[in-house]
Structures are given as structure tokens and as C-alpha cells.
Amino acid sequence: MSAISREDVVHLAHLAHIEMSDAELDKMTGELDAIVGAIASVSEVAASDVPATSHPIPLTNVLREDTVGQTLSIEEVLLNAPDSDSDRFKVPAILDGE
Amino acid sequence: MNELIKLSATELAAKLRAGEVTSVEAVQAHLDRIAEVDGTLNAFLHVNAEEALAVAAEVDAIRAAGGAGAEALHPLAGVPIAIKDLIVTKGQPTTAASKMLEGWMSPYDATVIEKIRAAKLPMLGKTNLDEFAMGSSTEHSAYGVTRNPWDLNRIPGGSGGGSAAAVASFEAPLALGTDTGGSIRQPGAVTGTVGVKPTYGAVSRYGAIAMASSLDQIGPVSRTVLDSAYLQELIGGHDPKDSTSLPNALEGLVAAAESGAAGDLEGLRIGVIKELTGEGYQEGVQARFNESLELLKAAGAEIVEVSCPNFKYALGAYYLIMPSEVSSNLAKFDGVRYGKRVLPEDGPMTIERVMGATRAAGFGDEVKRRIILGTYALSAGYYDAYYGSAQKVRTLIQRDFAAAFEQADVLVSPTAPTVAFELGANDNDPLAMYLNDVATIPANLAGVPGITVPGGLSENLPVGIQFLAPAYEDARLYRAGAALEALLEKQWGHSLISQAPAIDTASIAQEA
Amino acid sequence: MSNYNDELVDFDEALDRYDPVLGFEVHVELNTKTKMFSDAPNAFGDEPNTNVTPVDLGLPGVLPVVNKTAVEYSILIGLALNCQIAEKCGFARKNYFYPDTPKNFQTSQYDDPIAHDGWLDIELEDGEVFRVEIERAHMEEDAGKLTHMGGAAGRIQGADYSLVDYNRAGVPLVEIVTKPIVGAGKRAPELARAYVAAIREIVKNLGVSDAKMERGNVRCDANVSLMPKDADKFGTRTETKNVNSLRAVEHAVRFEIERHAAVLDSGAKIVQETRHWHEDTRSTTSGRPKSDADDYRYFPEPDLVPIVTTAEWVEELRSRLPEPPAERRKRLKAEWGYADKEFRDVVNAGVLDEIEATVAAGASAAVARKWWMGEIARLAKAADKEIADLGVTPATIVELNSLIETKKINDKIARQVLEFVIAGEGTPSEVVEKRGLAVVNDDDALGKAVDDAMAAMPDVVEKIKGGKMQAIGALMGPVMKATRGQADAGRVREIVMEKLGL
Structure with a gap:
């Protein structure tokens, strides 16, 4: 596997929506590279004829009847809201105003 | 020290039933203990005194009234319990030990909390952990480290160091933990307590703040195997709110613990996992492990050696699957609906930048490391090599377990390769910390249950012995675990935890 | 950003030189009683944030549980589109951050949709039948509703802030994706409209959706690309979002064909991007370009287990299908x-x-x-x-x-x-x-009205007497007026004749 570059980490931080300072990006690049280097051995044994396991216990068809249950009160909904207006969550502009 | 707090949960429950003590007295004794030592240990992030006493008084009133109401009480009614602060509770803050959720109040209870309320166990409060359960030392809490009651300069394990330390220091007879890669068992091992990771799905995850959904499992923390059996029976069972919860409750756990404690080991085949001994395991840990094997053998168990060749890839698979799921599970913490919101210091004030600033300020380094690692493992071009391969390794590990369980009824290993390390020892080496979970991780990847029981001391610090059983066969853990516990205590003439040193509250200044 | 001044080529001219290739992603909101993964009511038009449970808010610790009826409705849609129903399928997480998406991932299906490889015959107005191949129909969940405040006309551009209502978050959706549709030529806009109309009709007929486009029950993203007449490779496509009426589907496809042709004619390249349809200007504008940023990091949803469809289950559902x-x-x-x-x-x-x-x-x-x-x-x-x-x-x-x-x-x-x-x-x-609206055929009342009318118009009476029967019509007005229009005209005629002895 190719080493992880600082540019990769910039992209990953963007995807993960975590702002990082230059120093953090540098540190993270080094750490990530070391970790990935240590764990990349998994691809050695993962032969193509081995099926993937996504769920440890194989269950199927766990389905719910279409019956209405209890909803939260509007007070409970907004209990922890950082900002709200007219019973809705208020968020800053989605697009840059310029 | 009030003698009440030294009782196991089962012993305390018997005294409550017999009317020898009241629940209010028991809860108060534990609250007093918390007041005495928790300034030093920092096992609790929140103490729920008022509600705990109210529930205790309710149980006492029901008992005093007698009749059908008293008869109907759960066997553990009135026995106090501590809750890992990763499990959401109404009326008490839930933080996941993160700045991100500082002050967050859940409008709903986790399913396990509903069961605890229904059984009327007074909740003493919420215990400390590594932030969002990411760590093996409880050093990665946003609210300060928890100290190991055996040695205040050492880690109590993690992520559930708070629950383990609370139980080990007699602040609570019972606690709930969560185990994603060993977060119940490894703290149990290094604090000389018992901890169980049930079969995946045996206990509802609804209301446990997800770290890695396919690995997480809530389980009991206690000082005796029997106590854990009672607690797992209480919190277990199918939950329609958790699609991965098993369709039927696992039964006979208490009975298995009782039969194990009575010495019933005849015919039990115990498999020693070759790959989980030897190199990398401290000498003292290995010595205690070998002694336990001898005791089990002498008591009638058949010891066989099994090989799980793919376990060497378990750590790698774990550190791909876990962070991948983490990166997605923790995306919801964005400052829109709840939790912290931080505004960027400069530049355009868009929601995207607010999310970025919020997550930068709200998450600690280890959390960020795992989110970025998981984002990488899932990203375009790397999925097959990393996440995809890790899932295949998961299959191989399940096959290793299946083959091993052909030869043995339960498997055994040291729970952790070392005794508790010193605080700060792995500060600059995340990889070294990850190695603490090498013996516990395979069970999470395969979904099988595991228990840790105290196996003695090395360098005056506890060593844990881990048993693993096939999925759905949690009862075997309780049988083997209780048997070893009884054999060791018979040999020592006392419980291990009774040998824990007094907590020198003067030595550590109370932290803010 | 604004492309209002995009050059366009006349539609017929464009089609002389290029062949259009179409593709549609139609989202159908199911009309189940509850949401896809929570038991909150699936209802339109309620007060903001009242139809939410902890699951719909993405609160810490919550878990999804699949709505059985939504699965059955999805299978019904698949069957009505002549699809294969997957024997086993699962859910996956599509990871992206947006404030209307409570978990910052959408629970969807990725490489194993519940229905795949179907077709639908679309009848155009003149009776010509065009077969559209269906690639897949998969289950997913809707997002919440954002209202943009402070800007012009509720647009996202220029807004100061936005308000989020999660009532719609988690409403079950089925996304129907076509294979590339080639050969429609000049009938592409008409086919686009007819295809979406057919989907709407099918889901309404199945009873699985309210199918109201104006409420967003059926939403269409239209993919358009052009290839020169002699080419054998598809051109670069654009995906026009927010096309929420049949008329808009037709116009958007026509507009994009005209715009693509102008870009290609000028020697420039089409940018693969999302475009937004604007009903007011009947044009599209550029959204965000598709790029590496669209790395959704799909992976199997660990909180949900796979769905296995037995033959019995599918056949039982097939028996419920109404007449196409x-x-x-x-x-x-x-x-x-x-x-x-x-x-x-x-x-x-x-x-x-x-x-x-x-x-x-x-x-x-x-x-x-x-x-x-x-x-x-x-x-x-x-x-x-x-x-x-x-x-x-x-x-x-x-x-x-x-x-x-x-x-x-x-x-x-x-x-x-x-x-x-x-x-x-x-x-x-x-x-x-x-x-009291019954026709008045009470002879006393009518007789009086007729008497009054004849008294008021003696000249008309004379004409009738003189044999001009059509003059009776002139009496009808006053009689109707007197009876507030409730007179039985035939009876009035008879009475006039009787009174005049004719």
C-alpha cells in the first residue's frame, strides 16, 4: 500500500468535516501512516474466495409492523438544540454568502 | 469502611430480602464511599444521589408492605448500580466522556436502563470512560483520567475504566460496561474484577452510544461471577428496537454460575489458544495463567491446545472495521440538533465550516485519529484493500473459532498481555495502546461471548483470565468462570479484591 | 454560477446533429403509516418536528428497525416494473454531511437493490410504444426539510440561515433508476414526461404512494447527454434535480438538449455536474460539480440485518398486484x-x-x-x-x-x-x-307568473295569438325571473297555450 500523504489527510479531514491546523495535519499524517502500515497485513490473507462478514451473528428479516408509536414532544425535540426558531433547528447559511 | 459496601451484589440482595438492611442504607453507604474516594479515583462523571435514594426508598417501602408487591420484586431490587456514561439515561447527563456532549440530556432511556428501572436498581451515577469508548486506559476522557484503585499511578484499563474502578473500589457492587474490543474485559483484568462481553445481540444496544455497531455489546461489571450472571439475565433478552438483538433470551446463566462454583468441571474441555500466550505476554501474567490451568485440570477439566492461526490478523482487521464504523457513527455529532456548536474564528460562516469547527473542538485526538483512519479505510479506491479485506479476516477468525470449538467447550487465555500500565506510558504511541486488546478483540470480531475473572497478582497488580465460548453459549462462561473463581479463592483463602490496598486519598490532590 | 444566459440551439437543429441519451432517477415516497426505520408517523403537512422519535433526530444511541410494509411496497413496485426481486439484499450507509440528514449518512441500498433488471412499456400520445429498461429499484429514506431564510424567494443562494424540520426525515423512499435510454430522438422530452407519468400512475395504482408530484411524493432527477449522430460512445451527462412536475420534466429535458448542443457546437465540453431546474425561468443552473468530493464511503449498514425474500412471499405479493x-x-x-x-x-x-x-x-x-x-x-x-x-x-x-x-x-x-x-x-x-331549488311546476304559482308576464307584454301575447309560437320564448324570461329560474319550461309553454285557448 502506498504511504499516506499530507494531501490525503487534508482530503480525509474535509470528508470527515474536521478542521485541522497545519500542525495537526502533519502529526496525523505521520500517525496514520504508521497505523496503516501496521494493519495493512489484513490484505495478505483476504483471498478472493473468502466471503466478507459484516454482521457477526447471521440474522435475517428483522422487520417491524407498520404501526405508529410514541413521538417526542416538541420540548424534547428542541431540548438540546444549539439554536432554534419557530420549532425548527436553526443553522447558519449553507452556501457562502459571497 | 462501611462493611455493607464489601458485600457482593448477591449477598447484599439476600440481606435486603431478609430485612437485615435497607436499600436506603446500602445506597447511602455507597454514596459515602464515592464521596470519600472518588475525588481521587474520578470513576464517576455524575453522581445521581437523589434519584438513587428515592428508588431505594421505594424498594424499601414495597418490602416493608410485604405481600405480592414484595414477592414480585426482582432479586436485585434495591442493589445499587453504576452506569458507564456511554449509555443514555433520562434525568442524568450523558457525555460519552466527550466535550461534544457536555450537558446533553437524553430525552429517552436506553433499553438496558428501562430494564434496570423496572427492576428497581438504584442508579448511583455515570462512570468515566475513554471518549466515546475509544481507548484502553480511560486516559482519553475529556473529563480527566480515572485511576486504578490498586495503584493510583496506573490506568484502570479502558474504555470502561470508570465502571471497573468503581466496582473494584467498592463504590458500587455492580456496573454496566460496553465492550467493542475489550472495554469491559481488559479493565476487569487490570482492576481485579469480573466483566462479561455477552454474545453479540444478547443484550440490546439501543441507547448505547455507538462506537462500532457490529462490535459493540453492553455487559455486566461486578466483583463476582455470580453477580455478573444475575446482571446479564436482567439486562439481556430480545429488544424490538435493536434489529441485531437475538430473538430469544439466553437462559440459565445464574444456574451455570452456581453449578460452576460448586465445582462442576467434570468433562469440560478447555482449549488453550496457542496464539494468545507466550511472546508479548508478561512473565507474571503468563505464570498466573499457567497456575489457573493447573487448578482447572486438577479439578477435572480437560485441557487441550487449540490453534487460531488467523488471530494474528485480528488486530489489523479490528483497527480497520472499528474506525470505519466510528467514522460513520460519529458523523451525527455536528452541532445542528444537539451537543456542542463552535463557530469558526474567521472566514465565511457556513454550516459546513461550523460543523468542521465544532468537530475540531468537540472531539479529542484519539477520536479524530479513528475518524480519519476510518474515513480512509472506506474511501474510494481503498475499500477493497482495507475494509473489504478486514471483513474477510472476520470470516477467517469465525472459522478459527468454529474449528477450536470442535475441540473445546470453552477457550482460555490471559485477558490482557500485561498488568495495568502507568498513566501516560503510551501517550505518544497509539499503536502500543492498541496492543492491549490483542486477546479480547477476536471475540468481538466473531460475536462470541467472553468473561474475565481475577487470576491473581503480578507485581501486586491484578491479572485477568479470559474464557471464551461459542455464540449463544454464555452459560459456559459462567460455569467455567465461577469454577475458576471458586478454586482460586479456596486456594488463597480469600477473594482477590479483598487484597486491594486502601485508597490513599491524600496522595492524589482532588482534581477539578 | 448563473447560467441564465446559456446559449441554446434550436431543438430541431440540435436533434439533426445529436442523439440524446436519457436516464431517470425517480424517487417515490411510500405512503406507509410510519417511517422507513422508525415508528414515527409518515404524514404530510404537520407542525414542524412533531413527527419525530429519537431515531429520526439521530440522537446518540438510537438504532433503526425496518418497516415491513415499506419492504413489501418496494417489492410491489419492483414487480410492477417487471423487475427481478433480490433473493437477499441489505442496507448500506451513504456517508455525506448535510443538515437535513440527521445522522449525516443516508441509510440506503448500494450493490444489492431489492429489485433489478426490469422494464416498462411507455405509450406516447400517438400510440407509439417505447420500452424503457429499469436498472434497479432500491429502498432508502428521505431527508428533512430545509427552509432558507433571509434570501430571495426562499432560495438557498443568498440565504442568511436555514431552518430544519425533520418530519420528513426517514420517510420511506423507493428510488427507481433506468438504464440509459437511447433512440428517443426528437421524442425525448415527450418520452421523459410520459415515463414519469407512467411511474406516477403505477405507484398510485398500486396504492403504495400518494403520488402527488406537487408534494414531492414523486420526484425526478433527469440525466441528459448528447452524442454526435455518428458516435458510438455516450457523451458527458448532466443530472437535473428538482424537476417536480410532468411539464417540468419535459421542459428540463428539452432545455438541456438545447444547451448541451450549444456547448458541444462551440467545441467546449459538457461538465459532468448536477443542475437545478427553475420553473420560473424554465432553465437549469449549475449546481455543484461532481468530483472526488462525492466519495460516499458506502459500507454495509451494521445496525440492520439482510432481507431474504422467499418465493412464497414474492408470489403472495404478486397476487396482490392490481391490473396494470x-x-x-x-x-x-x-x-x-x-x-x-x-x-x-x-x-x-x-x-x-x-x-x-x-x-x-x-x-x-x-x-x-x-x-x-x-x-x-x-x-x-x-x-x-x-x-x-x-x-x-x-x-x-x-x-x-x-x-x-x-x-x-x-x-x-x-x-x-x-x-x-x-x-x-x-x-x-x-x-x-x-x-327550495326544486323545479316549480306548481300550476298556481306558474299560472300567476305567466299572467304577470302576459300582462306586462301585451304585444308578445298578440304575436302568439297570431300564430308566432316562438314568441312564447319572450315570456320565458320574466317567468323564470319570477320563479328564480326554477320553472319547468315545458309546463310554462303549456300554461300559456291553455290560457290563450290555443
Whole structure:
């Protein structure tokens, strides 16, 4: 596997929506590279004829009847809201105003 | 020290039933203990005194009234319990030990909390952990480290160091933990307590703040195997709110613990996992492990050696699957609906930048490391090599377990390769910390249950012995675990935890 | 950013040089009682954030549970689109941050959709049939609703802040994706409209969606690309979002064809991007370009287990399928005996169900058509409502018609009665009774009105006496006025003749 570059980490931080300072990006690049280097051995044994396991216990068809249950009160909904207006969550502009 | 707090949960429950003590007295004794030592240990992030006493008084009133109401009480009614602060509770803050959720109040209870309320166990409060359960030392809490009651300069394990330390220091007879890669068992091992990771799905995850959904499992923390059996029976069972919860409750756990404690080991085949001994395991840990094997053998168990060749890839698979799921599970913490919101210091004030600033300020380094690692493992071009391969390794590990369980009824290993390390020892080496979970991780990847029981001391610090059983066969853990516990205590003439040193509250200044 | 001034090439010219390739992603909101993964009500138009559970807010610790009815509806849609139903399928997480997405991932299906490889025959207006291949139909969940504040006309551009309502978050969606549609040529816009109309009709007919485009129950993203006539490779496509009416689908496809042609003619390249349709300017503008940023990091949803569809289950669902709309139309047209244009107008007005129910309730096909396509359509238009939303029942029509046939009221009164029925005054008979609208054929009252009219118009009376029978019509006005239009005209004529001894 190719080493992880600082540019990769910039992209990953963007995807993960975590702002990082230059120093953090540098540190993270080094750490990530070391970790990935240590764990990349998994691809050695993962032969193509081995099926993937996504769920440890194989269950199927766990389905719910279409019956209405209890909803939260509007007070409970907004209990922890950082900002709200007219019973809705208020968020800053989605697009840059310029 | 009030003698009440030294009782196991089962012993305390018997005294409550017999009317020898009241629940209010028991809860108060534990609250007093918390007041005495928790300034030093920092096992609790929140103490729920008022509600705990109210529930205790309710149980006492029901008992005093007698009749059908008293008869109907759960066997553990009135026995106090501590809750890992990763499990959401109404009326008490839930933080996941993160700045991100500082002050967050859940409008709903986790399913396990509903069961605890229904059984009327007074909740003493919420215990400390590594932030969002990411760590093996409880050093990665946003609210300060928890100290190991055996040695205040050492880690109590993690992520559930708070629950383990609370139980080990007699602040609570019972606690709930969560185990994603060993977060119940490894703290149990290094604090000389018992901890169980049930079969995946045996206990509802609804209301446990997800770290890695396919690995997480809530389980009991206690000082005796029997106590854990009672607690797992209480919190277990199918939950329609958790699609991965098993369709039927696992039964006979208490009975298995009782039969194990009575010495019933005849015919039990115990498999020693070759790959989980030897190199990398401290000498003292290995010595205690070998002694336990001898005791089990002498008591009638058949010891066989099994090989799980793919376990060497378990750590790698774990550190791909876990962070991948983490990166997605923790995306919801964005400052829109709840939790912290931080505004960027400069530049355009868009929601995207607010999310970025919020997550930068709200998450600690280890959390960020795992989110970025998981984002990488899932990203375009790397999925097959990393996440995809890790899932295949998961299959191989399940096959290793299946083959091993052909030869043995339960498997055994040291729970952790070392005794508790010193605080700060792995500060600059995340990889070294990850190695603490090498013996516990395979069970999470395969979904099988595991228990840790105290196996003695090395360098005056506890060593844990881990048993693993096939999925759905949690009862075997309780049988083997209780048997070893009884054999060791018979040999020592006392419980291990009774040998824990007094907590020198003067030595550590109370932290803010 | 704004492309209002995009150069366009005349549509016919564009199609002389290029072949259009279309593709559609149609999202259908299911009308289950509860959401896809939570038991919150799936309801439209309620107060903000009232139809939410901890799951819909993405609170810490919550877990999803799949709605069985939503799965069954998805299978029904798959079957109606002639798809294969997956024997085993699962859910996956599509990871991206957006404030209307409570978990910052959408639970969807990725490489194993519940239905795949189907087809749908689309009949165009002139009867030509065009087969559209369906690639897949998969289950997913809707997002919440963002309202942009402080900017112009609720647009995201220029807004100061946005408000989020999570009532719609988690509503079950089925996304239907076509394979590339080639060969439509100049009929591409018409086919686009007909395809979306067909999907809407199918899901409505199945009863699995309210299928109201204006409410977003059916939403279309239209992919368009052009390839030069002699090319063998598809061109770069654009995906136009937010095309929320049949008319818009047709116009958006036409616009993009004209725009693509202009770009290609100039020698430039089409940017693969999302575009937004604007109904007001009938044009598209550039959204965000598709790039590496769209790395959704799909992985199997660990909190949900796979769905296995047994043959028994699928066959049981297949047995529930109603008659396909196209076949039903053929049958009804024959049964009702409508002319081609009459029938097409009925279909376009969307009153097939209403007419069918009215005929079933006892009216003739002609009478049913007269009412639904006439007065009711007029009233709906005046009230700016859908015909179906006026609240007129088939029983009302049948009753009105029988009142006319028994000469209790005349046609003109019947139209008034209908308005009072719509206003909630009761059944037609009740309205006639309460408001005294029955035709006046009481001879005393009519006789007096006729006497008054004749007295007022002696010259007219003379003409009638002189044999000009058509002059009776001149008396009719005052008589009708005196009886508030309720006089039976035939009876009035008889009375006049009697009085004049004719």
C-alpha cells in the first residue's frame, strides 16, 4: 500500500468535516501512516474466495409492523438544540454568502 | 469502611430480602464511599444521589408492605448500580466522556436502563470512560483520567475504566460496561474484577452510544461471577428496537454460575489458544495463567491446545472495521440538533465550516485519529484493500473459532498481555495502546461471548483470565468462570479484591 | 454560477446533429403509516418536528428497525416494473454531511437493490410504444426539510440561515433508476414526461404512494447527454434535480438538449455536474460539480440485518398486484365507448378513477364524463384545486343525475346544487330541499307568473295569438325571473297555450 500523504489527510479531514491546523495535519499524517502500515497485513490473507462478514451473528428479516408509536414532544425535540426558531433547528447559511 | 459496601451484589440482595438492611442504607453507604474516594479515583462523571435514594426508598417501602408487591420484586431490587456514561439515561447527563456532549440530556432511556428501572436498581451515577469508548486506559476522557484503585499511578484499563474502578473500589457492587474490543474485559483484568462481553445481540444496544455497531455489546461489571450472571439475565433478552438483538433470551446463566462454583468441571474441555500466550505476554501474567490451568485440570477439566492461526490478523482487521464504523457513527455529532456548536474564528460562516469547527473542538485526538483512519479505510479506491479485506479476516477468525470449538467447550487465555500500565506510558504511541486488546478483540470480531475473572497478582497488580465460548453459549462462561473463581479463592483463602490496598486519598490532590 | 444566459440551439437543429441519451432517477415516497426505520408517523403537512422519535433526530444511541410494509411496497413496485426481486439484499450507509440528514449518512441500498433488471412499456400520445429498461429499484429514506431564510424567494443562494424540520426525515423512499435510454430522438422530452407519468400512475395504482408530484411524493432527477449522430460512445451527462412536475420534466429535458448542443457546437465540453431546474425561468443552473468530493464511503449498514425474500412471499405479493394501468386504460376505453380524444382528455385530467367509480355507482359513462370533465373540472380550476380534492363523490353525481332525469331540477339548477354540495351543505337532495331549488311546476304559482308576464307584454301575447309560437320564448324570461329560474319550461309553454285557448 502506498504511504499516506499530507494531501490525503487534508482530503480525509474535509470528508470527515474536521478542521485541522497545519500542525495537526502533519502529526496525523505521520500517525496514520504508521497505523496503516501496521494493519495493512489484513490484505495478505483476504483471498478472493473468502466471503466478507459484516454482521457477526447471521440474522435475517428483522422487520417491524407498520404501526405508529410514541413521538417526542416538541420540548424534547428542541431540548438540546444549539439554536432554534419557530420549532425548527436553526443553522447558519449553507452556501457562502459571497 | 462501611462493611455493607464489601458485600457482593448477591449477598447484599439476600440481606435486603431478609430485612437485615435497607436499600436506603446500602445506597447511602455507597454514596459515602464515592464521596470519600472518588475525588481521587474520578470513576464517576455524575453522581445521581437523589434519584438513587428515592428508588431505594421505594424498594424499601414495597418490602416493608410485604405481600405480592414484595414477592414480585426482582432479586436485585434495591442493589445499587453504576452506569458507564456511554449509555443514555433520562434525568442524568450523558457525555460519552466527550466535550461534544457536555450537558446533553437524553430525552429517552436506553433499553438496558428501562430494564434496570423496572427492576428497581438504584442508579448511583455515570462512570468515566475513554471518549466515546475509544481507548484502553480511560486516559482519553475529556473529563480527566480515572485511576486504578490498586495503584493510583496506573490506568484502570479502558474504555470502561470508570465502571471497573468503581466496582473494584467498592463504590458500587455492580456496573454496566460496553465492550467493542475489550472495554469491559481488559479493565476487569487490570482492576481485579469480573466483566462479561455477552454474545453479540444478547443484550440490546439501543441507547448505547455507538462506537462500532457490529462490535459493540453492553455487559455486566461486578466483583463476582455470580453477580455478573444475575446482571446479564436482567439486562439481556430480545429488544424490538435493536434489529441485531437475538430473538430469544439466553437462559440459565445464574444456574451455570452456581453449578460452576460448586465445582462442576467434570468433562469440560478447555482449549488453550496457542496464539494468545507466550511472546508479548508478561512473565507474571503468563505464570498466573499457567497456575489457573493447573487448578482447572486438577479439578477435572480437560485441557487441550487449540490453534487460531488467523488471530494474528485480528488486530489489523479490528483497527480497520472499528474506525470505519466510528467514522460513520460519529458523523451525527455536528452541532445542528444537539451537543456542542463552535463557530469558526474567521472566514465565511457556513454550516459546513461550523460543523468542521465544532468537530475540531468537540472531539479529542484519539477520536479524530479513528475518524480519519476510518474515513480512509472506506474511501474510494481503498475499500477493497482495507475494509473489504478486514471483513474477510472476520470470516477467517469465525472459522478459527468454529474449528477450536470442535475441540473445546470453552477457550482460555490471559485477558490482557500485561498488568495495568502507568498513566501516560503510551501517550505518544497509539499503536502500543492498541496492543492491549490483542486477546479480547477476536471475540468481538466473531460475536462470541467472553468473561474475565481475577487470576491473581503480578507485581501486586491484578491479572485477568479470559474464557471464551461459542455464540449463544454464555452459560459456559459462567460455569467455567465461577469454577475458576471458586478454586482460586479456596486456594488463597480469600477473594482477590479483598487484597486491594486502601485508597490513599491524600496522595492524589482532588482534581477539578 | 448563473447560467441564465446559456446559449441554446434550436431543438430541431440540435436533434439533426445529436442523439440524446436519457436516464431517470425517480424517487417515490411510500405512503406507509410510519417511517422507513422508525415508528414515527409518515404524514404530510404537520407542525414542524412533531413527527419525530429519537431515531429520526439521530440522537446518540438510537438504532433503526425496518418497516415491513415499506419492504413489501418496494417489492410491489419492483414487480410492477417487471423487475427481478433480490433473493437477499441489505442496507448500506451513504456517508455525506448535510443538515437535513440527521445522522449525516443516508441509510440506503448500494450493490444489492431489492429489485433489478426490469422494464416498462411507455405509450406516447400517438400510440407509439417505447420500452424503457429499469436498472434497479432500491429502498432508502428521505431527508428533512430545509427552509432558507433571509434570501430571495426562499432560495438557498443568498440565504442568511436555514431552518430544519425533520418530519420528513426517514420517510420511506423507493428510488427507481433506468438504464440509459437511447433512440428517443426528437421524442425525448415527450418520452421523459410520459415515463414519469407512467411511474406516477403505477405507484398510485398500486396504492403504495400518494403520488402527488406537487408534494414531492414523486420526484425526478433527469440525466441528459448528447452524442454526435455518428458516435458510438455516450457523451458527458448532466443530472437535473428538482424537476417536480410532468411539464417540468419535459421542459428540463428539452432545455438541456438545447444547451448541451450549444456547448458541444462551440467545441467546449459538457461538465459532468448536477443542475437545478427553475420553473420560473424554465432553465437549469449549475449546481455543484461532481468530483472526488462525492466519495460516499458506502459500507454495509451494521445496525440492520439482510432481507431474504422467499418465493412464497414474492408470489403472495404478486397476487396482490392490481391490473396494470395501461391494460386498464385499454379496457375502460372499450367499455365506455369514448372517442380517442375524449378518452385522452379524461386520462390527462386524471379523472379515470372518478369516472370508473361513478359508472360503478350507476351513472352512464357519458353522464360521468359530462360531469367530471365539465362542471367539476371548471370548479376545480376556479378553486385552484385538484379535481380529486374537491370532495365530489360518485354518489353525488349519480344523485344529481337522477334529480335531472326525474325533472326535479334542471341542468342549470343542478350545477348550482353541485356548488352547494361542495360547500358542505349536504347531499344534492338535501340541498334542493333546504334551498327550495326544486323545479316549480306548481300550476298556481306558474299560472300567476305567466299572467304577470302576459300582462306586462301585451304585444308578445298578440304575436302568439297570431300564430308566432316562438314568441312564447319572450315570456320565458320574466317567468323564470319570477320563479328564480326554477320553472319547468315545458309546463310554462303549456300554461300559456291553455290560457290563450290555443
